[in-house]
Amino acid sequence: MTDSLILAGGRSSRFKSDKALAHFNDLSIPNVKYTADLTLPYVDHCYVSTNSNNHHAISTLFDDSKITVIQDQEPLIDCGPVSALWSYFQQSDQTIADLIVIATDYKIDQSAVEFLSEDFGYIKIKRLPYYTCCHLKIKIDLLKQQIHNHNYRWRELLDKSDCGARNYEGNLKNINYPEDLE
Template sequence: MEVTTLILAGGKSKRMGTDKALLELEGTTLLERAIKLCKSFSSELLISSNSESHAVYSYPLIEDAYKNCGPMGGIYSGLKQSNTDWNLVLSVDAAFVDAPFLQFLLQNAGDFDTVVPFTEKGVEPLIALYNVSCIPAMEQLLKEGDYRMRNLLKKVNTKWVDATDFTSRNKRLFTNLNRPEDLESSKL
């Protein structure tokens, strides 16, 4: 199965106070970590960002077609540019996602619009698979000003996959680095 990876790197990083994609963890920027992780799964890699500082990685930068809409705007714009049906979406601040988990997601692709993991803590729509079949529903929600991912996931054919086994082995799997203290504690 051919897959495009869309790395969501266009957030405003308000809580972090600086561009999260360019923060370093273990000597590598979060954006570089995401690229390295996803390259082997991807026939194409796109970076959802409006920042030219992310262009240094030689992958196409995809600007939001709908501005200031959060992740849905980035995912929508990436799907519109994708050359494959299935698209692996990874938020750049999810620095501890691992290859076995991504393989698990890909194994669950089928006759669905999305494949979204969940645990007892909730759902993870920014570490998930999206089919280009989502585009019409996303476009409708964006035009209506409804940017909530959970509303999209209710509207399309979503396969919910239990990620509890993965989080029991990798406690930080869904840890997002949103604040300076998150970055500091991740180095321990």
């Protein structure tokens, strides 16, 4: 069983507004909905991870039974992607996760999601890694160990999960500032 985890709980401070609710695509729908919908053909269920500020706004975007909006849970509040992963485990009651993880700060298309669905690893274009655009298999015990050690580094978690780089020839763009959309 493969699920997707959409990372929509970032602060978006450089972007000056919530990137999850911005429009990065040609459609006039928020990026979080666009990204979640892209994953649906490849997964059994989609989880959208939010923070306390955007949880309500994002929850109103979804009425599909295959999509669940979750919020950061104790003890990991505002600890980046690791918070989202913890919340996923708490919500899904899984002990092993097979996840396609995509942050909402990417301008992404269907071919990138299809590429992720084919094998484990994170996308790398030329020499640039996109760690929060990955497909990983991870046990909750590894995450608990990281939490116990107060280690919230996403890249280290990927390394320990044998989630390595996969060269991708398609288009993917990380959006940090509004001008990155031009």
